[in-house]
Amino acid sequence: MSRSCKILRQPYQAHPRPGAGFTLAQPITASYLRCPPKQSIFKFKRQEATVHENYSETGTVVKIMSRLPVSKRVFPSSSSLDSGQDTGPAQKRIRKDPESVKPQAAATVIGGRRPPVAATRAPISKPVRTVGSATVAGAPSRGVLRQTVASAATRGSNVKLSVAPTGTKPGGGGVVKRNKWDLKGKVSDMEDKLRNYQTKVKSANQENDALRGSVAQSHTKVMEMERELETQRKQISEYEKELKVLSGVRAEVERVSSERNSLQEELSQLEGKYKVMETLRASQETELQTLTMKLSVKESTLAQVQANLQDAKQEICSLKETVSGQEDELHAGEMERRRLHNTIQELKGNIRVFCRVRPLVDGGASKHIQLPLSDNKTVTLAKTEESHTGKTADTQKNYNFSFDRVFGPQATQQEVFEEISLLVQSALDGYNVCCFAYGQTGSGKTYTMEGSEFDDTRGVIPRAVQQIFKASEKLGAQGWEFTFTASFVEIYNETLRDLLYTGKANKRPEHEIRKSINNQISITNLTYEKVTNEDQVLGLIALANQNRSTAQTAQNDRSSRSHSVFQLDIEGANAGRDVKCKSTLCLVDLAGSERMVKSQSQGERFKEMTAINGSLSNLGIVIAALANKESYIPYRNSKLTYLLQGCLGGNSKT
Ligand code: ADP
Ligand code: MG
Numbered sequence: 067m068s069r070s071c072k073i074l075r076q077p078y079q080a081h082p083r084p085g086a087g088f089t090l091a092q093p094i095t096a097s098y099l100r101c102p103p104k105q106s107i108f109k110f111k112r113q114e115a116t117v118h119e120n121y122s123e124t125g126t127v128v129k130i131m132s133r134l135p136v137s138k139r140v141f142p143s144s145s146s147l148d149s150g151q152d153t154g155p156a157q158k159r160i161r162k163d164p165e166s167v168k169p170q171a172a173a174t175v176i177g178g179r180r181p182p183v184a185a186t187r188a189p190i191s192k193p194v195r196t197v198g199s200a201t202v203a204g205a206p207s208r209g210v211l212r213q214t215v216a217s218a219a220t221r222g223s224n225v226k227l228s229v230a231p232t233g234t235k236p237g238g239g240g241v242v243k244r245n246k247w248d249l250k251g252k253v254s255d256m257e258d259k260l261r262n263y264q265t266k267v268k269s270a271n272q273e274n275d276a277l278r279g280s281v282a283q284s285h286t287k288v289m290e291m292e293r294e295l296e297t298q299r300k301q302i303s304e305y306e307k308e309l310k311v312l313s314g315v316r317a318e319v320e321r322v323s324s325e326r327n328s329l330q331e332e333l334s335q336l337e338g339k340y341k342v343m344e345t346l347r348a349s350q351e352t353e354l355q356t357l358t359m360k361l362s363v364k365e366s367t368l369a370q371v372q373a374n375l376q377d378a379k380q381e382i383c384s385l386k387e388t389v390s391g392q393e394d395e396l397h398a399g400e401m402e403r404r405r406l407h408n409t410i411q412e413l414k415g416n417i418r419v420f421c422r423v424r425p426l427v428d429g430g431a432s433k434h435i436q437l438p439l440s441d442n443k444t445v446t447l448a449k450t451e452e453s454h455t456g457k458t459a460d461t462q463k464n465y466n467f468s469f470d471r472v473f474g475p476q477a478t479q480q481e482v483f484e485e486i487s488l489l490v491q492s493a494l495d496g497y498n499v500c501c502f503a504y505g506q507t508g509s510g511k512t513y514t515m516e517g518s519e520f521d522d523t524r525g526v527i528p529r530a531v532q533q534i535f536k537a538s539e540k541l542g543a544q545g546w547e548f549t550f551t552a553s554f555v556e557i558y559n560e561t562l563r564d565l566l567y568t569g570k571a572n573k574r575p576e577h578e579i580r581k582s583i584n585n586q587i588s589i590t591n592l593t594y595e596k597v598t599n600e601d602q603v604l605g606l607i608a609l610a611n612q613n614r615s616t617a618q619t620a621q622n623d624r625s626s627r628s629h630s631v632f633q634l635d636i637e638g639a640n641a642g643r644d645v646k647c648k649s650t651l652c653l654v655d656l657a658g659s660e661r662m663v664k665s666q667s668q669g670e671r672f673k674e675m676t677a678i679n680g681s682l683s684n685l686g687i688v689i690a691a692l693a694n695k696e697s698y699i700p701y702r703n704s705k706l707t708y709l710l711q712g713c714l715g716g717n718s719k720t
Pocket of ligand 1: 423424425475505506507508509510511512513514626658
């Protein structure tokens with residue numbers, strides 16, 4: 067920042083008193099004297115001096131004055147002035163120390179367009195100052211008054227400018243013109259002037275000394291400043307180093323700030339998430355409260371239920387006791403039932419014979435078989451006999467037969483089985499049961515025993531099996547466990563044949579009837595199939611029929627000349643009551659009972675006939691012996707009776 071002001075040069079005025087104050091006295095030279103007063107000396111150009119005010123670093127003002135006009139003059143006694151040349155307009159700059167720039171009373175600083183009155187203050191300043199003032203006197207040369215610039219620059223001094231008019235007479239006010247003849251006066255003037263100059267030179271020398279001192283000081287100052295500069299340079303280099311470090315720090319700061327930004331972003335994201343979680347938490351808390359309430363309700367319900375459960379448990383305990391008591395009763399009842407059932411069967415007869423009359427092929431009944439409506443235990447066979455003499459008419463002869471039960475042609479399979487089912491129950495109760503179908507070929511033995519596959523026409527064997535499995539399930543509730551083993555054997559010509567054989571025909575094994583130590587009858591190499599349900603048994607019956615029909619094609623209608631024996635071994639155990647039972651249910655489809663004329667039977671047929679007759683008649687003998695409770699029962703006489711001996715004697719039902 068700079069500021070300038072103008073120093074207005076004053077029009078020359080004659081000094082009232084030469085040498086008084088800080089006055090630049092102009093020497094009066096010859097040329098000067100020649101010049102007309104109007105034109106020469108006082109032709110004083112208005113000049114301008116510029117004072118620059120500079121603000122130093124410390125804030126103080128440095129004023130620089132420039133372009134001060136310097137008069138062209140000749141100083142006879144001074145070397146500088148003796149140069150004989152005009153110095154010309156010298157530019158002097160007076161540099162002041164910031165602290166010392168103070169206008170002093172001795173200097174006349176005229177700024178702006180101040181009126182000339184100010185210049186008259188010049189006498190205030192003292193003409194000679196040892197230190198702190200500068201006086202430059204300018205002498206006019208060849209009648210031209212040059213402006214004189216006084217400048218001084220010393221530390222702590224003032225700047226004083228003073229312009230004094232030339233031609234002033236010492237002690238007089240204004241220029242005194244001497245006459246041409248007044249040489250003495252002129253000489254005295256010149257002497258005065260000389261003295262004056264000498265004084266001034268002296269003072270200039272003093273000032274010069276002062277300036278030298280000032281220069282030395284300045285030099286010292288310069289040195290100091292250089293040192294200071296060096297120090298500051300060092301400091302600057304340190305600062306630069308520090309700056310480098312700081313630039314690293316700045317990079318670090320930038321990195322940290324970017325990191326901070328990313329962290330802030332993350333933070334904001336997390337805050338968002340936190341808000342979401344907060345919402346979720348709130349909803350879950352609500353849910354939790356609801357659930358807690360529900361739980362408390364459930365807990366109270368549970369307590370109620372537990373109390374109920376306790377009651378129920380007690381009730382169950384008492385009921386269990388009751389049940390076990392009832393089970394005992396039931397078991398006792400079951401045993402009682404068995405006993406009574408057996409008693410009934412025994413009363414009915416361990417050996418019972420039922421008669422079934424099959425319908426004719428056209429559906430009607432045979433004329434010679436009469437079934438009384440009132441009685442279902444008798445049957446009458448009517449026979450017309452021719453008169454031997456031929457004189458009397460043919461006689462009608464009736465033969466009455468009584469049975470434990472007679473089934474007419476209309477009797478269904480179900481009706482027939484109802485009678486048999488009592489015996490089947492006996493088999494489950496632990497009694498051996500044997501059921502034979504006896505009759506001529508085509509009389510319905512196989513139909514009665516096996517029937518057909520339809521439900522209504524199923525025969526005794528499938529029905530018996532069904533009953534046995536159902537009954538065993540019921541008894542299972544009372545603690546009974548049963549195992550069933552089925553076998554199907556054919557006796558043809560006193561030879562045993564396994565009807566459940568599934569191997570190759572040419573590898574059929576031979577079978578023997580064996581009797582164990584505990585009188586258990588078994589057949590060697592026979593298929594004994596464990597069965598657990600009705601369908602398995604039906605499958606075995608089908609397999610047996612298949613085996614029979616295969617044999618049948620080889621030998622015509624063999625089935626009618628062989629016995630087929632279905633045996634179901636039943637083993638039951640009630641572990642809880644330590645009761646066991648074992649029995650066999652035998653269902654036998656006997657060979658045709660028709661008698662063949664011996665003379666007509668030859669070869670294989672004779673052999674067959676003999677075997678059938680033998681086994682059937684032996685069966686009759688055995689049953690008769692059993693019925694008569696004879697001591698000897700000829701079981702061994704035929705394979706059939708030998709095989710079935712366990713199911714025929716004792717408390718067995720036949
Ligand atoms: P068997 O085995 O005694 O030689 P079947 O049982 O083979 O005689 O019977 C011969 C035929 O008579 C078969 O076609 C059978 O369907 C029929 N039959 C037997 N008994 C009856 C009956 N009670 N009702 C209807 N058809 C019967
Ligand atoms: Mg048959």
